[in-house]
Amino acid sequence: GAVVSQHPSWVICKSGTSVKIECRSLDFQATTMFWYRQFPKQSLMLMATSNEGSKATYEQGVEKDKFLINHASLTLSTLTVTSAHPEDSSFYICSAHRRQDAYSNQPQHFGDGTRLSIL
Amino acid sequence: AQSVAQPEDQVNVAEGNPLTVKCTYSVSGNPYLFWYVQYPNRGLQFLLKYITGDNLVKGSYGFEAEFNKSQTSFHLKKPSALVSDSALYFCAVRDAGNYQLIWGAGTKLIIKP
Numbered sequence: 664g665a666v667v668s669q670h671p672s673w674v675i676c677k678s679g680t681s682v683k684i685e686c687r688s689l690d691f692q693a694t695t696m697f698w699y700r701q702f703p704k705q706s707l708m709l710m711a712t713s714n715e716g717s718k719a720t721y722e723q724g725v726e727k728d729k730f731l732i733n734h735a736s737l738t739l740s741t742l743t744v745t746s747a748h749p750e751d752s753s754f755y756i757c758s759a760h761r762r763q764d765a766y767s768n769q770p771q772h773f774g775d776g777t778r779l780s781i782l
Numbered sequence: 783a784q785s786v787a788q789p790e791d792q793v794n795v796a797e798g799n800p801l802t803v804k805c806t807y808s809v810s811g812n813p814y815l816f817w818y819v820q821y822p823n824r825g826l827q828f829l830l831k832y833i834t835g836d837n838l839v840k841g842s843y844g845f846e847a848e849f850n851k852s853q854t855s856f857h858l859k860k861p862s863a864l865v866s867d868s869a870l871y872f873c874a875v876r877d878a879g880n881y882q883l884i885w886g887a888g889t890k891l892i893i894k895p
Contacts, residue, residue: 669825697882706872706885707826756825760881768814768833768876771883773825 666690667759669774677782678749684742684777686757692737693759697771698730701754713740747781754778784809786875788886795863795893803858803889805847805873814876815856816883817847819869826872832856843867863893 666689674682686696694715699707711721711732719732729751731743740759744751758771785808795801807813814833818826830841837849847858858871873886 667825672823695881704888704890706887709882712882754823758826768831768881770816770818770828770831773818773827775825776823778823 665761665772667693667757667772667774669757669777671777672775673778673780675780675782676747679746680781682744682747682779684744684755684757684779686740686742686759686774688738688759688761688772691759691761691772693740693761694737695760696734696740697758697760698732698740698742699756699758701756701776703754707756710742715740744779747779749781752779752781784875784877784884786873786884786886788871788873788889790889791887792890792892795891797865797893797895798862801860801863801867801891801893803871803873803891805856805858805886806854807856807873807875808854809875813849813854813856815847815849816874816876817841817845817856817858818872818874819843820872820888821869829858829871865893865895867891868893 668687670685696713698710710725711719713719713732713734715734734740756776758773787806816831817829820826830839832839832849840846845860870888872888874883
C-alpha cells in the first residue's frame with residue numbers, strides 16, 4: 664500500500680513551454696504532498712508543501728509564479744513549471760503523507776520522479 | 783537549527799562484506815531519524831526510522847541502523863552487502879516544528895562483485 668504515482672517520468676520541451684507534473688496517491692488519501700527538486704549528485708531541495716484545499720507553502724527562494732502548485736483533491740497534486748527555461752531542467756520528485764499519518768512520524772511516500780529537460 | 787550530515791560522498795564495499803553509511807545529526811529535542819534509498823532515475827524508498835525505543839532499528843532489505851545519542855549518530859549498516867544495494871542513500875531528520883524532513887547530502891554506495 665501507500666503508492667504514489669508521478670507523471671510524466673520524463674519530459675523534453677522547448678524553452679518557453681509550460682509543463683505540468685502530476686502526483687497521485689493511488690491507494691490512500693494524502694492531505695499533504697511535498698514537491699522536491701534534485702540536482703545531479705545532490706540532495707533533495709524542498710520546494711513547497713502542498714495541502715489539500717489550501718494554498719501551497721513555498722520555501723524561501725522558490726518563485727511562486729514560476730512553480731504553480733495545485734492540490735485540488737486528496738489524491739492529486741500538480742506542479743506546473745511556467746515558461747520553462749533551461750535552468751529549470753532538473754529532477755522533480757513528489758512525496759505524500761497519508762491522512763492518518765499527518766503530524767506523526769510515519770515516513771513519506773515518494774513518487775518515482777520526473778526528469779525535466781528544457782531545450 | 784536542525785541539520786543532518788553525511789560525511790562520505792561515496793562508500794565502496796566488496797560484495798559480501800559488511801557496510802556502513804554514516805550519518806550524524808543536530809536537533810533540538812528528541813530526534814526522529816530516517817533512512818531512504820534512491821535508485822537511478824527513481825524516487826526515494828523508505829528503509830527504516832528511529833523514533834524511540836531500541837537503539838538498533840531493523841528495516842527493509844536487511845538494513846539496520848544504530849541510534850547513538852551520545853555521538854548524535856544514526857549510521858546505516860548491513861552485515862553482508864549485495865551488488866544490488868548499490869544506490870544513493872539519504873539520511874533525514876524530521877523538523878521539530880512540522881513534518882518536513884531535513885535531508886543529508888546523500889552517500890553513493892557502490893558494491894563491487
